[in-house]
Amino acid sequence: MSQFILRVPAAIMVMLLVVMQACQTKTTSRLLSLNLEKGKMYEYEVVTDQQQEMMEQKSEIRATAAYQMQVLDVKAGVQTVKVTYKKFKMHMKIMEFVLDIDTDNPGKPLSSDEIQSNPLGMMGNIFEGIKDKSFTLQLDKEGSILSVTGFDKILKDMISPLQVDENSRLQISASLQDQFNEENIKDQFRPFFNIFPNNEVKPGDSWEKSWKTGGRMPSSFVTTYTVKDIDGDHVNLITNTKIMSDRKEMEIKGTQKGPLLIDSKSGLVISGSFDQETDAVYQNMEIRIKSKAGIKGKEL
Template sequence: MTVTPNGGIKTVAGIDKMLDNIAARMTTDTSQVKQIKNALSKQFSEEVVKQTMESSFKIYPERAVKIGDSWTVDTKLQMSMPIETITAYTLKEVKDGIAILSVKGSLISKGSFETMGNKMETDLKGTNSGETSIDIKTGIVLNSHLRIELYGKMKSMGQDIDFEMQGINKIVGKEVN
C-alpha cells in the first residue's frame, strides 16, 4: 500500500493474490475456490481494504505536538457494516526517535447493510484502546497493539441478536524500498 503524509491510503496492491491464497487454503475443489473468492472479494474490495487500513494509519495530528498533548481523529468506515471511530491519541513519550502514543476511543455502528442476501441493522457501541509506536523520521507505524470491544444488538429477519466481539488489532511496520 502507499500511504500519504497524513496517513491516508492512496493505493493498495495484492488483494487478488491475498484472496486466492485465502480461498485455496479453505478447499482444494476449484469450483468452490472460485465461489469462496467471489464471496470474499465483496467483503475485501480495494475500497474496503483502503478504508480499513486508513483507519489504522490516519492517526497523525494536524499540528506539532509535545509530550502530554492529545488530538482526536474521527473515521467513518463502510465495511460490511457501518462503523464510526472517534479516537483520542496522546503523545506519551519520545525515545530514540520513536514516538509512543496512547490510544483511547469509541466505536459506533448504527445503520443497515446487506450481507449474504440478508438485510441487517446494527445498534452497537464499543471501545478501542492501546498503544502505538511511530518512527518520527519516516512517520511509519512501527508497532500498534489495540484492544477492540464491540457490543449491542443487531436485527435480521425480524430477530434481535445480541452481539459481542472482542479482538486485537496488531500492526508491525517497516520501511521497504
C-alpha cells in the same frame, strides 16, 4: 566586587536554565507524519485475539499476519508501497466448526470430492495461497490510504489452484471479493497508517481521526491520539477510540484503547497494542466482542 562575585553564579544559573529549557523544547517537539524513504524495506507483524458471543454461542479467532513493505516511490508526499504477505496463521472456532490456517505449514490440496465433504478445508487451501502475494498502497503524509491496487489479482491467484467446477469458482470469487476488496484492505491497514497529524507535536498534544468501515457490521470510528512523551525520535502515543453504529437498524457501541510507539523519522509504528470491547444489537440478537491486538514494526 563582592556583589559582582555573587552575581556571577546567579547569572550562570539563569543561563543554564535558559539553555536547558531551549534544549528541552527541541527534544520534546517532533514533526509527526508518514515519511517513508524510497527504496527502504519495512516489516510489520500483527497479532489478534478475538472472542465473540452471540445467542449464547461463543466463537474465537486468533490470527498472526506478517507483511513486508517496500517503498517503491515518493512524489509530492505521496508514498507508493508494495505490500507482500510473508505469513498468515489463523485459528478459528465457531460452534463445532474449527479451521486452522498456516502458510508456513500448508495442508495438502483437496480434491473436488474432498472439497464437497470438507468446505472448511477448502478455505484453508485458499488462504494458505496468500503467502508471497503482493499488492500496492498509495499513502499521503497523514497516512491516509489513497488507493489500493493489485488485490483483485491476489484473489484470482488464491482460487486458481482449487479443483472445483467453473460455477463454484465464480461463487467463491464473488464471496471473497465481497469480503476482501479495496475498502476492506483500507480498513485493515488504517490503524497503523492513518494516524498522523502531519505537524509538530509535543507532550500533551491531541488530535482526532475518524473513518467508517463497511461489511456486515458497518461502524464509525473516532480516535483521539495524545502524545504521552517523546524520547529522542520516538513518540509515545495513547489512543482512545469510540465505536458507533453506521446504520439505524444496528446498534453498536464500543471502545478501543492502547499505546503506540512511533519512529518520528519515518512514521514507522515500532510497537502498539489495542484492547477493544464492542456490544451490538441486530434484529434482536445481542453480539458481544472482545479483542486484543498487537503490532510490531521494524526497518529491514
